[in-house]
Amino acid sequence: MKELVVISGKGGTGKTSVAAALAILARQAVIADCDVDAADLHLLLQPQKSESQIFRSGHVAMVDTEACIGCGTCMRVCRFEAIQLDPVSGKAVIDPLACEGCGACTDVCLSSALWFEERECGRWLVSQTRAGTLVHARLNIGAENSGKLVSLVRKKARSLAEEQKVPWIIVDGPPGTGCAVIASITNADAVLVVAEATVSGQHDWKRVAQLAQYFKIPLFVCVNRGDIHPLLTAEIEAEALVLNAQFLGTIPYDQKFNQAQWQGLTIVETQVGPASLVIRSLWDQIQQQFKP
Amino acid sequence: MTLAVASGKGGTGKTTVAVALALSLAGTRSVQLLDCDVEEPNTHLFLRQHRRTVRTINTLVPRVDPEVCTGCGQCASHCAFNALAVTGGKLMIFPELCHSCGRCLRHCPVSALTETPVPIGTLTQAEDGPLCYSWGTLDLGQPMAPPLIREVRKEASVEELTVIDSPPGTSCSMIAAVRGSDYVFLVTEPTPFGLNDLGLALETVKGLGIPHGVILNRSGRADALVEEYCARAGVGILMKIPESRRVAEALARGKTLLDPMPEIAHRFVELMESL
Known part of the structure; x- marks a missing residue:
């Protein structure tokens, strides 16, 4: 079984559209949406039956306003500016979005008015789709620990793939280079970067490629909307050589991506066009690479 | 006054709008642009980089004096992030898990721990004409963006107008960038992904109050769906930027929106006055 993670660095380069198309082409796959704070894969794969579970992680400070004497000791010790004294009552007020759940305030409270509760950070779901079983999630607003939720989604996808004996896990990754991306790619069999022929797309692909190198993960790259700036596309192809990434091809700007999105389909399920042909060739090359 | 530019979905045009907004307003008043998308900062790719200065940003991580440490494990048992562990009577510290809360120091009975700065990224400042701007760059392999984002946010001066380019998503990084600002522009596009993620971003800024x-960027034939959605959600569409291959090609080459659409500067100034 092989796990392929689709990332991009920059957002909006077409990760989800490409990942969904690859999942369809793979025929037998478990799919994981690791973009847990702006998940979109379900819009293309239209899940039918879903089972959801609560994801709890970390803690949040709670205050007993009856017991609080408004001394402000907790406020001074908090390094996340998560505690203020209410201007009217003079009692401590916790901002749950700023609280990182370290517990420092509970150590110093003079009136034992503070305690810690486990935080509900989101939900994760296992759904059935026409491309296979989809594991996805919804991180609560402003929640921490997206890396932990990503790891949970990947772990669940792996155990389902083992159970179903499917040869592929296709992962739709998050943008960026931080904790959610690191959690998405560590120990994967390969990373596919969907770069974009723009100055931002080029800058961001290089960073994310270096990150994948740092974790020693084999790297593929393709350029989306390559015809917007052919010179940059050529530069990215050259950079791929330097960064030890296998360049798979250039996807042209194609309105069919949008049309497919409105229909809740992937581009390889709509009328054949230039972009869908390139995506088929990407998949052929990836499969070739992993032939036993 | 602080204006943040955010979106749930990536690639909707946050940086495009933030740069064009900052440049447009810099013609009339003192403006500062802060790029808080520290995992993939891009604003500097569209601006000249005069008088550039770079400084390293650190977070505080505990360091143990092995001569003093008794291996009692008090620090580890009080760390909410599992950043410390005692194995074989010896204290191990995992800096990448540390949130720099300082709690371990307080629980060490023999004062064996001190805090030491560890680099997590850089903060660069530069100027493009009257516009001063700064961006954070998170070191590769460094998981936690919020401490660096908070440092970039500290660059905001009270007298000046500050424009913030936020990271995508709705998690802790986006909150760290947007929190405490006076107004948020949510940039979206008329696609199902754009609409879905606009919903998430709206929920987030409402939660922040x-x-x-x-x-609405890349506006065109499918606008009606976003318009209906916004009407139902009771949120106004302040501006539309039309879908255009010419604009896409200019942005791809590192031009700002003001290059193919110079008239938009006036619309940003008007928009600002209307707030």
């Missing part, structure tokens, strides 16, 4: 409005 910050006034907000929508900027």
Whole structure:
């Protein structure tokens, strides 16, 4: 079984559209949406039956306003500016979005008015789709620990793939280079970067490629909307050589991506066009690479 | 006054709008642009980089004096992030898990721990004409963006107008960038992904209690769905930027929106006055 993670660095380069198309082409796959704070894969794969579970992680400070004497000791010790004294009552007020759940305030409270509760950070779901079983999630607003939720989604996808004996896990990754991306790619069999022929797309692909190198993960790259700036596309192809990434091809700007999105389909399920042909060739090359 | 430019979905045009907004307003007043998308900062790719200065940003991580440490494990048992562990009577510290809360120091009975700065990224400042701007760059392999984002946010001066380019998503990084701003522009596009993620971003800024409005980028035939959605959600569409191959090609080459659409500067100034 092989796990392929689709990332991009920059957002909006077409990760989800490409990942969904690859999942369809793979025929037998478990799919994981690791973009847990702006998940979109379900819009293309239209899940039918879903089972959801609560994801709890970390803690949040709670205050007993009856017991609080408004001394402000907790406020001074908090390094996340998560505690203020209410201007009217003079009692401590916790901002749950700023609280990182370290517990420092509970150590110093003079009136034992503070305690810690486990935080509900989101939900994760296992759904059935026409491309296979989809594991996805919804991180609560402003929640921490997206890396932990990503790891949970990947772990669940792996155990389902083992159970179903499917040869592929296709992962739709998050943008960026931080904790959610690191959690998405560590120990994967390969990373596919969907770069974009723009100055931002080029800058961001290089960073994310270096990150994948740092974790020693084999790297593929393709350029989306390559015809917007052919010179940059050529530069990215050259950079791929330097960064030890296998360049798979250039996807042209194609309105069919949008049309497919409105229909809740992937581009390889709509009328054949230039972009869908390139995506088929990407998949052929990836499969070739992993032939036993 | 601080204006943040955010979106749920990536690639909707946050940086495009933030740069064009900052440049447009810099013609009339003192403006500062802060790029808080520290995992993939891009604003500097569209601006000249005069008088560039770079400094390293550190977070505080505990360091143990092995001569003093008794291996009692008090620090580890009080760390909410599992950043410390005692194995074989010896204290191990995992800096990448540390949130720099300082709690371990307080629980060490023999004062064996001190805090030491560890680099997590850089903060660069530069100027493009009257516009001063700064961006954070998170070191590769460094998981936690919020401490660096908070440092970039500290660059905001009270007298000046500050424009913030936020990271995508709705998690802790986006909150760290947007929190405490006076207004949020939510940039979206008329696609199912754009609409879905606009919903998430709206929920987030409502949760933060910050006034907000929508900027519809790549506007075109499918606008009606976003318009209906915004009408139902009771949020105004402040501006539309039309879908155009010419604009896409200019942005791809590192031009700002003001290059193919110079008239938009005036619209940003008007928009600002209307707030």
